[in-house]
Amino acid sequence: MTAATAAAGAVQLLGCVAVAPLLPGTVQHLKARLQGRPGPSPLQPYRELRRLWRKSGVAPQPRTVIYELAPATVAGTLLIAALLVPIGGHAPDWGIGHDALVLVGLLALGRFAIALAAWDTGGAFGLIGAARDLTFAVPVEAVLLLVVVVLALPSGSTDLLALSALATTAEAWSEPAHWAAALAFGIVVLAELGRQPVDNPDTHLELTMVHEGPLLEYAGRDLAYLQWAVAARHWILLVLATELFVPRPEPFLAQVATLAGALPTWCVVLAVVETTQAKMRVLRVPVLIGTGAAICLLALISWHVRGGA
Amino acid sequence: MSAWTVVCLAGTAALACGSALAPIGGRWRAALAIQATGIAALGVVGGAALFGAAPVGAQFRSGLSPALGIDRLSGFFVLMLAVTAVPAALHAREAMRDTPHAAAIASLGGAFCLALVGLVAARDATTFLAFWELMTLLPATIILVARHDERARRDVLAYLAITHLGGIGVWVTMLVLADHGALGGDPLQSDGLRALVVVAALLGFGTKAGVMPLHSWLPRAHPLAPAHVSALMSGVMVKLALYGLIRVLLEWAAPMPRWVGPALLGVGALSAVGGVLYALFQRELKRLLAFSSIENVGIVVLGLGAALTFESIGEPRWSAIAFAAALLHMLNHAVLKALLFLCAGSFAGAVGGLELDRLGGPLRRMPWTGGTFAIGAAGLAGLAPLSGFASEWMTLQALVHLSVHGPSGVALAAAAATAALAATAALAVLCFAKVIGLVLLGSPRRSECARARETAVSMRAPLVVLAGICVVLGLVPGLLVPTLAQLGPGEVQLARRPGLDLPGSGGLPALALAVGLVVVIGGLWRAGAARRAEPTPAWACGQRVVPALAWTSAGFTKPLRLMTQALLRPRRQVTVRSDGGVIQEVAHDAEVPHLFDSLIYEPVTAGALRGAAVVRRLQSGSLRAYLVYLLGLLLLALALVRLGLLA
Numbered sequence: 001m002t003a004a005t006a007a008a009g010a011v012q013l014l015g016c017v018a019v020a021p022l023l024p025g026t027v028q029h030l031k032a033r034l035q036g037r038p039g040p041s042p043l044q045p046y047r048e049l050r051r052l053w054r055k056s057g058v059a060p061q062p063r064t065v066i067y068e069l070a071p072a073t074v075a076g077t078l079l080i081a082a083l084l085v086p087i088g089g090h091a092p093d094w095g096i097g098h099d100a101l102v103l104v105g106l107l108a109l110g111r112f113a114i115a116l117a118a119w120d121t122g123g124a125f126g127l128i129g130a131a132r133d134l135t136f137a138v139p140v141e142a143v144l145l146l147v148v149v150v151l152a153l154p155s156g157s158t159d160l161l162a163l164s165a166l167a168t169t170a171e172a173w174s175e176p177a178h179w180a181a182a183l184a185f186g187i188v189v190l191a192e193l194g195r196q197p198v199d200n201p202d203t204h205l206e207l208t209m210v211h212e213g214p215l216l217e218y219a220g221r222d223l224a225y226l227q228w229a230v231a232a233r234h235w236i237l238l239v240l241a242t243e244l245f246v247p248r249p250e251p252f253l254a255q256v257a258t259l260a261g262a263l264p265t266w267c268v269v270l271a272v273v274e275t276t277q278a279k280m281r282v283l284r285v286p287v288l289i290g291t292g293a294a295i296c297l298l299a300l301i302s303w304h305v306r307g308g309a
Numbered sequence: 310m311s312a313w314t315v316v317c318l319a320g321t322a323a324l325a326c327g328s329a330l331a332p333i334g335g336r337w338r339a340a341l342a343i344q345a346t347g348i349a350a351l352g353v354v355g356g357a358a359l360f361g362a363a364p365v366g367a368q369f370r371s372g373l374s375p376a377l378g379i380d381r382l383s384g385f386f387v388l389m390l391a392v393t394a395v396p397a398a399l400h401a402r403e404a405m406r407d408t409p410h411a412a413a414i415a416s417l418g419g420a421f422c423l424a425l426v427g428l429v430a431a432r433d434a435t436t437f438l439a440f441w442e443l444m445t446l447l448p449a450t451i452i453l454v455a456r457h458d459e460r461a462r463r464d465v466l467a468y469l470a471i472t473h474l475g476g477i478g479v480w481v482t483m484l485v486l487a488d489h490g491a492l493g494g495d496p497l498q499s500d501g502l503r504a505l506v507v508v509a510a511l512l513g514f515g516t517k518a519g520v521m522p523l524h525s526w527l528p529r530a531h532p533l534a535p536a537h538v539s540a541l542m543s544g545v546m547v548k549l550a551l552y553g554l555i556r557v558l559l560e561w562a563a564p565m566p567r568w569v570g571p572a573l574l575g576v577g578a579l580s581a582v583g584g585v586l587y588a589l590f591q592r593e594l595k596r597l598l599a600f601s602s603i604e605n606v607g608i609v610v611l612g613l614g615a616a617l618t619f620e621s622i623g624e625p626r627w628s629a630i631a632f633a634a635a636l637l638h639m640l641n642h643a644v645l646k647a648l649l650f651l652c653a654g655s656f657a658g659a660v661g662g663l664e665l666d667r668l669g670g671p672l673r674r675m676p677w678t679g680g681t682f683a684i685g686a687a688g689l690a691g692l693a694p695l696s697g698f699a700s701e702w703m704t705l706q707a708l709v710h711l712s713v714h715g716p717s718g719v720a721l722a723a724a725a726a727t728a729a730l731a732a733t734a735a736l737a738v739l740c741f742a743k744v745i746g747l748v749l750l751g752s753p754r755r756s757e758c759a760r761a762r763e764t765a766v767s768m769r770a771p772l773v774v775l776a777g778i779c780v781v782l783g784l785v786p787g788l789l790v791p792t793l794a795q796l797g798p799g800e801v802q803l804a805r806r807p808g809l810d811l812p813g814s815g816g817l818p819a820l821a822l823a824v825g826l827v828v829v830i831g832g833l834w835r836a837g838a839a840r841r842a843e844p845t846p847a848w849a850c851g852q853r854v855v856p857a858l859a860w861t862s863a864g865f866t867k868p869l870r871l872m873t874q875a876l877l878r879p880r881r882q883v884t885v886r887s888d889g890g891v892i893q894e895v896a897h898d899a900e901v902p903h904l905f906d907s908l909i910y911e912p913v914t915a916g917a918l919r920g921a922a923v924v925r926r927l928q929s930g931s932l933r934a935y936l937v938y939l940l941g942l943l944l945l946a947l948a949l950v951r952l953g954l955l956a
Binding site: 060073076077080101108139143145282297301 | 692706725841
């Protein structure tokens with residue numbers, strides 16, 4: 001293992017556990033500033049996690065062990081998923097490979113666990129949110145796979161390390177297919193992170209919630225896991241966006257510096273999108289995500305028209 | 310005579326004895342045990358053949374004299390039958406205690422297994438077709454013995470009518486192949502003949518496999534049978550139709566024309582998405598499981614289509630991988646579907662009906678049955694690290710690489726199929742989250758559910774074994790995959806290691822992934838298990854939580870129903886009865902009609918009946934009319950002879 005690989009492993013773990021809460025915190029802070037409010041500090045998620053960790057959990061009736069396992073499952077799948085994502089084109093071999101489709105499978109496992117927890121307590125709000133979340137996942141997974149197909153065109157591999165290595169040079173952007181994949185991936189990120197216009201992370205109005213719905217029945221450490229999971233999902237997808245799409249110089253330190261610069265940039269982009277876009281009607285969301293599928297198919301066509309360069 | 314032949318004959322004899330003895334003297338439970346022993350022996354032979362022992366019995370031949378034998382591919386299917394049928398028979402020993410006509414059902418069930426074994430062991434066209442017909446007729450007989458209501462009789466009629474019409478394709482295929490000596494002999498010479506065989510095989514075997522749009526019989530017939538027979542029908546019978554398809558497409562009529570692979574991709578994508586979409590909107594557990602079988606057949610067909618396409622573009626290695634993915638998914642689905650049908654049988658015995666909105670709560674009352682059911686459902690939803698994930702991951706990898714390596718047309722088709730399979734996987738997660746939620750979790754929705762008792766150990770043990778197989782297949786799929794890949798067209802060697810390590814992928818080290826998940830989730834769970842407050846009801850805006858607030862199947866699938874309503878055209882009727890401005894009663898009635906029935910099958914049936922009515926006028930019963938027909942026919946024949954058209 002080289003020093004770069006070991007450092008990448010350290011960033012994977014430390015970033016996912018410790019830096020991740022900073023991302024939604026920064027987005028909330030920037031959003032408030034854009035809207036002319038002072039807003040919470042970017043460090044607010046850490047304070048909430050600390051507060052929740054000290055509080056006791058709740059015990060809704062009826063429940064089974066599924067309710068108790070779900071927060072740990074969601075957090076655990078995301079922690080494992082974070083280990084699949086390379087940092088600066090490097091990643092240590094944790095023994096679980098670095099396959100893009102495995103990452104998609106792990107995200108699905110987390111969704112499944114929280115949906116079962118919603119069924120377990122039988123609360124209507126949790127089930128509204130879970131039903132919407134799993135329904136949106138249908139077009140999201142289809143588009144995500146199409147993005148993988150388009151990105152795999154030059155290298156012929158679904159290995160995240162190989163895909164990340166290809167994106168380092170600016171040459172990748174000379175292909176229209178790469179642009180299209182970036183656009184489609186952006187749509188997927190919005191949906192998967194529960195950001196506007198797909199979902200409103202600020203709302204606690206029960207009837208409009210998607211991701212927040214199943215969290216209502218939780219408190220204490222369970223809720224801390226689930227809130228950390230939201231932050232970890234931000235980390236995974238934004239790091240992935242950097243690794244797959246941002247051209248950067250070859251040396252490892254420069255790559256990490258690019259990552260450190262890109263993450264705040266993505267936060268600014270998310271804050272601007274959230275400020276300018278209203279939340280969509282629930283039924284319009286699949287149309288938005290479906291647009292991503294159409295974009296990917298166009299990308300594939302353009303690749304073949306250009307002779308599969 | 311080799312040792313394996315002896316074991317094989319002994320197993321067949323035990324199965325036949327178990328089947329014949331069942332009706333005698335009320336000892337059907339002992340007979341079922343004998344049957345299970347026989348099938349297990351046959352499964353051992355099948356496993357030996359699969360893993361490289363010399364083939365047992367005869368080779369394929371095109372003659373008419375009967376011949377039986379087991380080679381590697383047949384061995385795989387016999388093994389699959391044994392893995393499914395042994396637990397099914399053992400489960401049935403307890404589950405059918407109070408069933409009327411249990412002895413007859415046990416006997417016919419044994420005969421059904423015999424027919425399934427016979428089909429994969431058939432080595433000539435006559436035997437194949439004989440067992441093919443038995444495989445269709447025996448489950449129909451079992452359903453008619455078990456059920457007497459009119460609806461069951463109508464559905465059995467539809468089953469027999471559709472599968473027999475489709476069966477014509479199988480007859481045409483087998484007879485044409487035997488006629489041209491293509492069974493284990495010379496390849497077909499003419500391209501026209503090959504196209505005929507392929508189309509006939511796709512129609513014939515496709516109908517029996519339940520491929521959309523030829524599937525209409527499957528969701529009618531499968532839920533009617535007793536649980537262990539449903540398990541065999543969904544788990545094994547539809548796979549044997551795919552066995553026939555594999556033999557024809559990859560062996561007897563090979564090499565395939567170029568259009569066959571993409572055609573299979575299209576049909577497979579339709580079946581996968583359509584099957585799971587309709588499964589989502591079912592209200593009865595066994596009917597839902599039947600639709601889910603269509604979905605999984607679709608996934609297998611996608612794998613086969615990818616294998617054929619890879620072969621035609623000259624990628625034998627990927628062709629073998631896609632083929633192995635299809636076989637692995639067949640095995641996974643056989644195990645999982647048998648598990649779920651047997652669990653459904655246990656639930657039906659414990660609480661009566663299986664209407665999804667009227668169950669709830671058995672995970673606490675029946676932890677073993679409920680737990681195994683949850684494992685099976687999660688496996689069918691294709692979740693890591695259970696077995697469904699491994700085979701779906703392999704199929705997805707094959708499709709992704711087909712869209713990367715293929716020429717432009719193929720690449721677009723494969724990309725569309727990739728998206729369809731990804732959507733199918735997400736829909737299956739939605740579907741089985743709903744199933745687990747409605748069947749196992751929440752408060753009991755009926756008094757019977759609140760009183761449900763765990764079943765006897767002898768009934769739980771088969772479920773635990775099946776769930777264990779599902780877990781093991783998910784953890785070490787890579788130990789089986791190289792063997793399966795060798796059965797494919799290219800005879801490709803893959804490295805044998807526990808995980809899956811395909812070229813051009815990041816690999817799926819399933820065992821490490823599972824260990825990582827268990828360790829991390831377990832650690833987080835332990836760390837998070839702090840004190841909890843006193844139990845309180847779930848939050849319902851401060852209202853008392855009453856059963857009327859419980860969520861239903863229709864509620865959970867509503868976002869999807871709204872999203873797909875342009876396609877599925879759901880029907881919804883709300884009647885409000887108000888008295889003096891005060892609403893007294895709201896009646897809500899909704900269903901998602903099966904459009905294949907109303908748009909394809911009903912017009913065809915109506916047309917056939919109208920045609921029959923017209924033809925029936927010819928048969929007037931009057932002697933004079935018949936004499937006129939005779940005269941007309943004679944004149945026609947004479948005219949033809951005169952013109953030289955008839956020798």
